[in-house]
Structure formats: C-alpha cells, structure tokens
Amino acid sequence: MFQSIAQSLSQTKTLLLVSALTCGAIGLSAPAVADDYVIDTRGAHAFIQFRIKHLGYSWLYGRFNEFEGEFTFDENRPSKNKVIVDIDVTSLDSMHAERDKHLRGKKYLNTEKFPTAKFVSTKYVPTGDKTANLQGNLTLHGTTKPVTISVEHIGGGNDPWGGYRNGFEGTLTINPADYGMQLTKSLGPSASEVELFLTVEGIRKKDLKSKK
Amino acid sequence: MIKRYWEFHNTASSYGIVSRLIHWISAITVIALFSLGLWMVSLDYYHDWYRTAPDIHRSVGVLLMGLTLLRLVWYGISSRPRPLSLNPVARCLAVAVHHLMVLLLFMMFFSGYLITTAQGDVLYVFDWFTLPAVITGIDNLEDIAGIIHKWSAFILIGLAGLHALTAFKHHFINKDKTLRRMLWGSH
Numbered sequence: 001m002f003q004s005i006a007q008s009l010s011q012t013k014t015l016l017l018v019s020a021l022t023c024g025a026i027g028l029s030a031p032a033v034a035d036d037y038v039i040d041t042r043g044a045h046a047f048i049q050f051r052i053k054h055l056g057y058s059w060l061y062g063r064f065n066e067f068e069g070e071f072t073f074d075e076n077r078p079s080k081n082k083v084i085v086d087i088d089v090t091s092l093d094s095m096h097a098e099r100d101k102h103l104r105g106k107k108y109l110n111t112e113k114f115p116t117a118k119f120v121s122t123k124y125v126p127t128g129d130k131t132a133n134l135q136g137n138l139t140l141h142g143t144t145k146p147v148t149i150s151v152e153h154i155g156g157g158n159d160p161w162g163g164y165r166n167g168f169e170g171t172l173t174i175n176p177a178d179y180g181m182q183l184t185k186s187l188g189p190s191a192s193e194v195e196l197f198l199t200v201e202g203i204r205k206k207d208l209k210s211k212k
Numbered sequence: 213m214i215k216r217y218w219e220f221h222n223t224a225s226s227y228g229i230v231s232r233l234i235h236w237i238s239a240i241t242v243i244a245l246f247s248l249g250l251w252m253v254s255l256d257y258y259h260d261w262y263r264t265a266p267d268i269h270r271s272v273g274v275l276l277m278g279l280t281l282l283r284l285v286w287y288g289i290s291s292r293p294r295p296l297s298l299n300p301v302a303r304c305l306a307v308a309v310h311h312l313m314v315l316l317l318f319m320m321f322f323s324g325y326l327i328t329t330a331q332g333d334v335l336y337v338f339d340w341f342t343l344p345a346v347i348t349g350i351d352n353l354e355d356i357a358g359i360i361h362k363w364s365a366f367i368l369i370g371l372a373g374l375h376a377l378t379a380f381k382h383h384f385i386n387k388d389k390t391l392r393r394m395l396w397g398s399h
Binding site for chain 2: 091093096097098100104186187
C-alpha cells in the first residue's frame with residue numbers, strides 16, 4: 001500500500017485524484033482527457049495465450065506471436081475505457097511445428113481462409129478496485145460473438161525511460177463450437193473449451209509523440 | 213544362367229544387382245510412403261495409428277534419403293548400360309524425367325524434414341537416432357514445407373507413373389529389353 005502510494009505520488013494525475021477524493025467529487029475534478037495507449041508488442045510486453053485440455057489429462061498452452069492493439073484508459077472515468085486488438089492467427093505457436101501446422105489447418109482454425117482475429121470492446125464495467133468486466137465482440141474463424149473478459153488492472157505509472165504505462169490481464173473462456181470449430185469431434189469432449197489469457201501493457205501515446 | 217542375376221556391376225547392356233535393388237527398393241518405398249502419407253493425414257486423433265503412422269513415415273523417409281544418397285554415389289562410380297532408344301528426343305526426355313525424379317525425391321526429404329523440425333523439434337528415426345533441427349525461426353516454415361511436400365509428392369508419383377508407362381511401352385510395343393534388364397539383368 002505505502003509502496004504504491006509512494007510510486008503514484010510522482011504523478012500529477014494521482015494528485016488530482018487525491019484532491020478529488022478529499023473533496024468527494026471525483027467526476028467534477030477530473031478534467032483530463034482519457035489517455036490513449038498503444039499495446040507494447042514491439043517490446044513484447046504483451047501476450048495472447050490460450051490453453052486447452054489434452055485428452056482431459058493436462059493443459060496444453062499456446063500463444064499468438066503477432067498481434068497489435070490500442071486501448072484508452074481513464075482511471076477516473078472507466079466508461080471511457082476501450083480496447084481494440086488485431087491478432088494474426090497464422091502466428092499460432094504451441095512449441096511444436098507439426099501441431100501448429102495442424103491447428104492452422106482446415107480442420108481447426110483454417111487460417112488460410114480466416115487469417116485474422118479481432119477483439120473490439122463495447123463496455124468496461126468495473127467490478128472492484130482493480131477489476132472489471134470488459135464486454136466486447138470477438139471475431140474468430142470468421143464468426144463474431146459477444147464475450148465478456150474478466151480484467152484485472154495490474155498496475156501503471158512512469159516507466160524508467162520517460163514513458164508512462166498501464167498494464168492489464170484479462171481472461172475468458174470460449175467454446176470453439178460457437179465459432180464454428182468442431183474440436184470435440186476429433187479431439188474429444190475435453191476440448192470443448194479454450195481458455196484465453198490476454199496480457200497487455202500499453203505505452204501512453206502522448207509521451208511517445210512528445211519524445212520524438 | 214544364375215550368375216547373370218547376381219552380377220554386381222552394371223555392364224554396357226544391362227543393370228547389375230546393386231542398381232536393380234536400389235531401383236526397386238526405392239520404387240516400392242516411394243509408393244508406400246505416398247500411400248502411408250495420404251492415409252495418415254486423414255486419421256482421427258484417437259485412431260490407434262495416429263502417432264505410429266507418422267513415426268514410420270518420417271523414419272522410412274529418412275532411411276530412403278540415405279539410400280538415395282548411396283544411389284547417387286553408386287551412379288557416380290558405376291558405368292551405365294547404353295540407352296535402348298535411338299530417338300534423341302526420347303533419350304533426352306528419359307534423362308530429364310530421371311533427373312527430375314531425383315530432384316523431387318530430395319525436395320520431399322527436405323520439406324518433410326522441415327515440417328517436423330521447423331520450430332526446433334528433432335526428428336526421431338524410429339528409436340535409433342535423431343536428426344537435429346537446423347533451420348528454425350522462419351515464420352510458418354512448417355506450412356510452406358507442407359505445401360511443397362504435398363505438391364512434390366503428387367508430381368513425383370505422376371512422373372513415376374509416366375516412367376512406368378514408358379517402360380511398359382518399351383516392353384510391349386517396342387518389345388525391347390528395357391524392363392527386363394531392370395527386372396532380371398538379363399542379356
């Protein structure tokens with residue numbers, strides 16, 4: 001607690017928040033515009049991972065190596081928060097070339113026909129101090145479905161190199177069948193669900209611009 | 213009579229036992245690998261042969277590559293029977309098809325090897341030894357290798373069919389000893 005206060009004291013924004021809290025009028029004293037962030041895929045501080053049960057006996061982990069995205073984050077006005085992420089599905093990596101080839105194939109992700117996936121948020125609903133439900137639409141395998149991602153705000157603040165960052169982790173479970181992928185037919189009933197782990201760290205855009 | 217079957221070296225008019233054995237073992241293995249390959253990619257994940265069939269396919273493929281390397285060495289050091297056709301176009305085409313088949317064999321070996329090793333996995337040849345991954349870190353290399361493997365296989369089988377048909381043509385129409393000298397090494 002002390003550590004996090006000390007850390008955030010250096011931010012003028014938090015001073016505003018502190019004064020706002022003392023006044024007891026958050027909405028009125030937060031004139032700052034919501035900040036836009038670019039997800040730090042270049043520095044690989046973002047990960048899109050999945051896991052699925054193998055035979056029902058263990059978890060198999062994989063990830064998508066190529067994606068990009070942006071988000072808007074305003075601690076004081078969560079209704080302004082939004083995120084958009086584009087994923088290159090062909091960059092699937094389960095650390096086994098033959099399996100990657102299979103998963104990209106027609107039987108599963110069919111990346112030749114559906115090379116990209118996309119998530120676009122529609123609503124950010126806080127559920128606690130650091131947690132929220134992020135509603136949005138997930139497009140995968142050519143099918144778009146509404147999903148809700150459980151989000152945890154991990155932390156944020158100045159980075160050591162003159163930038164400003166905020167990071168989140170989101171989890172959700174999807175049924176591949178909803179997206180037209182019949183995994184259970186060949187992989188068994190334990191493959192009916194896929195868990196997704198979305199870890200993103202964003203760099204505030206306005207600092208990036210001012211540095212250039 | 214018996215002796216001619218077991219003649220080691222090629223002569224000016226016929227093939228020795230080494231050339232004939234390499235030829236027929238390769239022919240049978242190529243057809244077997246092609247069939248096994250087509251069958252194994254259709255298997256269900258829970259099929260008894262789902263893991264075994266690719267294991268055999270990979271291993272036999274590597275062994276055939278070894279045999280094909282020996283074959284090139286043997287071609288290099290042994291003499292060749294005279295071609296039977298007098299038609300220069302036919303002779304030229306035959307040589308082109310033979311060379312193309314050898315090229316396709318190596319494309320098969322290399323692309324097949326890459327499907328397995330593209331992301332750093334080693335290739336197990338039965339439980340005898342492994343081939344290390346050498347070329348890694350190229351995006352989607354296993355997919356590109358897969359496409360090459362598939363099309364090379366179909367072209368190779370097509371050329372092998374053409375090769376067999378022309379052998380039959382020599383045997384039944386021209387009534388020469390093209391097929392017989394590869395089968396029995398007869399004079």
